[in-house]
Amino acid sequence: MTCLPAKVDKTLGLVIDLDTCVGCQACVTACKGWNDQGYGVPLSDQDPYGADPSGTFLNRVHSYQVEVADAAPQIVNFPRSCLHCADAPCVTVCPTGASYKRAEDGIVLVNEDACIGCGLCAWACPYGAREMDAAAGVMKKCTLCVDRIYNDQLPEQDREPACVRTCPTGARHFGDLSNPQSAVSRLVEARGGYALMPEIGTGPVNRYLPPRKKGAGLSGPLTALVDLPATGLAGWLDRLLGKL
Amino acid sequence: MTQPKLNLSPPVSDEVRQTTCYMCAGRCGINVHLKDGRVSYIEGNRDHPVNKGVLCAKGASGIMQVTAPSRLRAPLRRVGPRGSGAFEEISWDEALELAVSWMKPLRETAPEKLAFFTGRDQSQSLTGWWAQAFGTPNYAAHGGFCSVNMAAGGIYTIGGAFWEFGQPDWERTELFVMFGVAEDHDSNPLKIGIGKLKARGARVISVNPVRTGYSAVADDWYAITPGTDGLLILSLVHCLLEAGKIDLDYLAQWTNAPMLVNAAEGPEKGLFVRNAESQPFVIDRRTGQPAPWDGAGVEPDLGADWQGNRSVFRHLAETYLGPAYAPEAVADRCGIAAPRIRALAAELAEAAFDRAFAVPRPWTDFRGNRHETMQGRPVSFHAMRGISAHSNGFQTARALHLLQILLGSVEAPGGYRLKPPYPKPVEAHPTPHFVTVPGKPLSGPHLGYVRGPDDLALLPDGSPARIDKAFSWENPFSAHGLMHMVIPNAHAGDPYRIDTLFLYMANMAWNSSMNTAQVMEMLTAKEGDDYVIPRIIYSDAYASEMVAYADLILPDTTYLERHDCISMLDRPISEPDAAGDAIRWPVVAPDRPGSFGVRGFQSVLLDLGARLGLPGMVNEDGTPKYRDYADYMVTHQRRPGVGPLIGFRGDGTAEGRGAPNPDQLQRYIENGAFYQAHVPEEAAFFKPWNAAYQDWAVRLGIYETPQPYLFSLWSEPMRRFQLAAEGHGPRQPPDHLRARLKQAMHPLPIWYPPYGDADAAFGYKVHALTQRPMDMYHSWGSQNAWLRQIRGRNLLYLPTKIWLGQGFEAGDWARVSSRSGLITVPVAHMAALNENTVWTWNAIGKRKGAWALAPDAPEATVGFLLNHLISELLPRQEGGPRLSNSDPVTGQAAWFDQRVRLERVPAAERPAQSAPSFPELPDVPRAGGGRVQNFSKNLDRNFREFRGPRDPEGAP
Amino acid sequence: MHPAPSVILFTVLSGAGFGYLAFLALGFPAVAGWAGFAAWGFGYAMAVSGLLASTFHLGNPQRALLAFSQWRSSWLSREAWTSVAALTALAPMALSDWLGLGLLRGFGLVGAAFCAATVISTAMIYAQMKTVPRWRDWSTPVMFAAFAVAGGGVLAAPPVWAAALALAPGAALILSFRRGDGAFAAAGHSLGSATGLDRLGQPSVFEQPHTGGNYLMREMIHVVGRRHAARLRPIALLLAAAVPALLLVILPVPLARPLAFAIHLAGALAARWLFFAEAEHVVGLYYGKRG
């Protein structure tokens, strides 16, 4: 439905911990692998062994450097996929209704059978979450692994997105962000999770947990048991071994 | 349009088969999904001890490796000149007979003329055993150019190493400090562990010139100057000693700190004072009298000074309390301000002592003393090649172990825990075997741990017995051999010439060699009509750069098509709480239609062995003893009852020891392709001294008798080499090595500048490093159509000081030179980088024509290797031959000693391709296939007409 | 944004086509018989070929009919309806002009309104994009309208008016350049807000997520050389507006019209190329590329 549902029952989404993501790209290929054989047409690649390889991916991991005042510069790895926005402009621009937001869980999907491949939804998305497949000519995007999270052919514990399941550091979390009691909501609460480009008004569901403050620890100075220069090696030994 | 009805429960596949990943040496468990008999999807095995369900980027895209067009398809015999890539396909029988016709005469006359070296081989207990049976002394795997400093430094100090042979107590540690780790072999476990620390808010610190990956998420970052970690660590030791923040009880009980160092001038000086039974002893604090070190109730006196012989602890305190190790004295050199060093020491002490805790788990030590609790020290460390790949790496690794021992955290709850079969002291390891007798096997394994000059692998004339000069005066503790020196030495005929070079799984013509251009020349060099290295046999699974340089190719299967054995006899998949091993099995059949096909290398090796009639590989009637590797995995016995796999032995319930069980592999398959033997709770910590652990290890077959030992702060084996260098003993080093042995073989951990630092005097002041990308495995990642989209080219990253100082701009290139080479490469700025260091990703650059990539693939045009700048030899020095660019103790290749100079290429002269560039390799016969290339009729025009920005990525 | 030829052709041709049709519908010029057939035919041809060109931009044009379904929210869908409505509504008028049926001009008025709606809908496809600050402005429909009016006007407006209308795109372009140039900055999106890393400090790109190309980079991140744009802008202004107006003033109008129109069209293509090429999509921020 091209219009957004008046109300969604849940808002499923991802919470991504930037303090933990090491930028390993595992979620990128796990997503590619799952979705290459899952929802919709395969995620094609063009010129795969050639001079300009290019293909469709639903999840990309950036790496930024941040110059911090009075502290060492930092590197922050930054995964980027669909944020399943509440006010998803990608849905409303779609002329065919192929793009829609599910009323039951807020997942934004493309019905590939109805997609004409006009690209407007990708234009409308501020986050670059949509990539047109160059082989099938239909729009691809993160499905929040809708074919995993309810899949009763999978063991219960595997009913989570492929990227979450594979993330070696556990930097990706999946859950219902409309429920303040959910694990993801509590994480967001505790760690000051934030939305991307809030000023653009898309109402993203996914949240990012900011890197924790880096730098010196809290321990005080190394308090000496003995003042070595005052006692010399022999005195140091005596005092120290006296402890035993 | 209404919301479509979705099938939310589509079947994932027809069948799932569980095996072990091999996109790196990490050995994670995988679920391979099959649809219509083909691999359709790969995910992690949740029950697997290594990865607990997660996979890295390589593992999750393994499907791209199994289908890569670069897969070889048939044995190849060279028909054109070497390096030309002209091959004909031959049958397996022809190939094996050809190999036998080369090898058999060598075995009968001069077995050392066959050199068998393997790369990141996961079957070293087989390949080593094979080489032993052949009788050549010339065998090793890749550890020599990889991280033998880390392995040997650990074994000689704590009887175990970092690498993947241990891990922090992730559940309990409060502070985790990493030195020089970008990825590691144990990469998923490390990531899982860091994730656990992050989830609990425990503190992670990274010491690394470069802040990426793990260092990026670390809570604090020490941008150390490369090669100076030893100094930093010993300065931390200085601070801790000064403050008295060390675990005296731990030192007294579990280390050789209380042992007495012989002070008498002469051949015993610096060795331990021994009693009549030739046992070192300690002074008992209760009596002030000598007492056996392992005597019940003995309270060793750390401060002992007995008849002028002072304890190790006294030596240690005197050494490190000295002003040379004060933070203020090392700060400039390390590039870390003194207050930062003191702060780090304070953090370590705070974690180890202020946050100490006791685990209420009684245990009994080897002296028979019962302890009601286990003393926890929640501070742990990890280190890898950033420390290891320097010419002072062995000593630096020792220094780090010294640090964690002083904190009392090794094998303590919250600290660093070893994984079975470790801990295992030097004494429990063999010494090197090397004496050749034509037609006979070697009397023991090639690789081992040298206790003193007597164990060196020297011929009667004093020259090295091995082609790589391992276990010679040049590198006495080269426990993993020196793979990087095999080709240069064989080419130079130093120490001798060989006939057949047999390589497995090592891309020696490219990224695993230093000085690539010259190595390629050496491989093709001729003397008269013959090649200087007359014959080269190589097993690879893919069309790598090395393939073109072989005379005979034995094409291997890919990891989903073969049996493999990840065995306790070499590098198992143990956890601190469990010994573990694993298998691979053919979850899909090798499929190379229309050609002679591929075979698992281990099966081929056994076949070759049988054809050569090698002992152990043939029955009495001369028939092959093993049908194939699978048969060997089940039926081979190293010692009675002890075979390659510990699980499901005997009637299927025996663990560790037991008769071969014909159902064993099936049981492994049913169990997810792995087996775990759990360490009892009371045995889980303090393993080297824990009687329950020792007994368990004997039961499991790890060793035959309990092997308790003390941590070696003072190393007698090292001191023995110093003594020899000082002129003591019958075996004497050549004079040109005396000074360096005296320095490097110091029995206490010390620091000396890495040899590469000498280049600074020639104007090469900048450190040049590589790091492993988490999403690429050396050279083979690039044939993966998904991964190469993520990282298909590399840049040299320059720190702000150089970037601004030399006026670099986005999109720039630089000419980078070293004392031995020159490369011209694209550069980019990185702020989070030590100010005197440049770096790039390892092994992204490819030779044109290799790996079934288009010759204009970015990997081959702009991608580059740092290796072209690195020499396998040190510059010539007065009074001696050129020495290898390696650690003087272990022979570890000193990749990271590299110093360079940079020059900006003016914008108008920016080249289109990086240099050097080598002639395109011709395509070799290979399987083809792979990811299909297709375009939408409508969109491909758009795609082709606009190929996206080509400017270097990342240049801000 | 990637200046795709199909989309440039679509917007330029359909704009001029519907503009011209609107003039015809309103009776400027009054045409009859075969001249009427030719004039209406030309208008229809431009509009329809523009619409057809747009389908070349589609991955699955065979499903294009589905694009009519979402008129409640989608400007593209609305444009589909209005264009069909315009073409349908104008058919009786066209037939009447050709065959002399004498239909009231009032009928044409309805068609002309649909033409205007079509042009505005087309413009709104772009103007609605918050992701492209340069487009998201009232000047975008104004500019599209100006081009339609000029395209039609040069061919069809009464002589005095034609020259004046020809100048409209010039004014609109200058307006859109002026308003557009600062738009991205004014919208306030930055790498910092896009990533939230402004919390920490000053972020910049260290490494791209992929060294290979992808759809986003091809489609949204088109970096035009500044000098290139600086050169093209006056060319577009000259060709789209100044030269046609001048020709219409100095040459006899019947002679000037086709010439002026051809030149205007070339200018319109250049201007439309710039419209896309200069438009920066916020996703470029993630790639450290405003472009």
Ligand SMILES: Nc1nc2c(c(=O)[nH]1)N[C@H]1C(S)=C(S)[C@@H](COP(=O)(O)OP(=O)(O)OC[C@H]3O[C@@H](n4cnc5c(=O)[nH]c(N)nc54)[C@H](O)[C@@H]3O)O[C@H]1N2
């Ligand atoms: N500059 C620089 N150079 C370095 C390093 C560095 O840090 N910096 N690191 C060094 C280190 S630590 C190492 S370990 C080396 C690694 O260097 P190599 O050991 O050469 O690593 P790979 O590129 O993985 O090459 C192994 C070969 O094995 C082949 N192979 C892959 N799978 C199979 C298989 O299943 N069967 C068979 N038979 N062959 C297979 C691959 O095709 C490839 O040709 O590089 C070293 N080189």
Ligand SMILES: Nc1nc2c(c(=O)[nH]1)N[C@H]1C(S)=C(S)[C@@H](COP(=O)(O)OP(=O)(O)OC[C@H]3O[C@@H](n4cnc5c(=O)[nH]c(N)nc54)[C@H](O)[C@@H]3O)O[C@H]1N2
């Ligand atoms: N994804 C992936 N995983 C791999 C491999 C791979 O190719 N790809 N290769 C495998 C192999 S063979 C190996 S040996 C392991 C190696 O795993 P690592 O030891 O993690 O290897 P490197 O990437 O060489 O990382 C060396 C790190 O040390 C830092 N460093 C360099 N010099 C110094 C120094 O003087 N001091 C300090 N403190 N740091 C320094 C570098 O910046 C870099 O971060 O990885 C294994 N795992």
Ligand code: SF4
């Ligand atoms: S898998 Fe996890 S750690 Fe790796 S890049 Fe993705 S989010 Fe980051």
Ligand code: SF4
């Ligand atoms: S992130 Fe983009 S694609 Fe996803 S819902 Fe939001 S606007 Fe749509």
Ligand code: SF4
């Ligand atoms: S590309 Fe497909 S999903 Fe996107 S707007 Fe067009 S029709 Fe809708």
Ligand code: SF4
């Ligand atoms: S939720 Fe599924 S589709 Fe979305 S990024 Fe993760 S793996 Fe990809």
Ligand code: SF4
């Ligand atoms: S770390 Fe990655 S590549 Fe290595 S074994 Fe595990 S999943 Fe495979």
Ligand SMILES: [Mo]
């Ligand atoms: Mo390695």
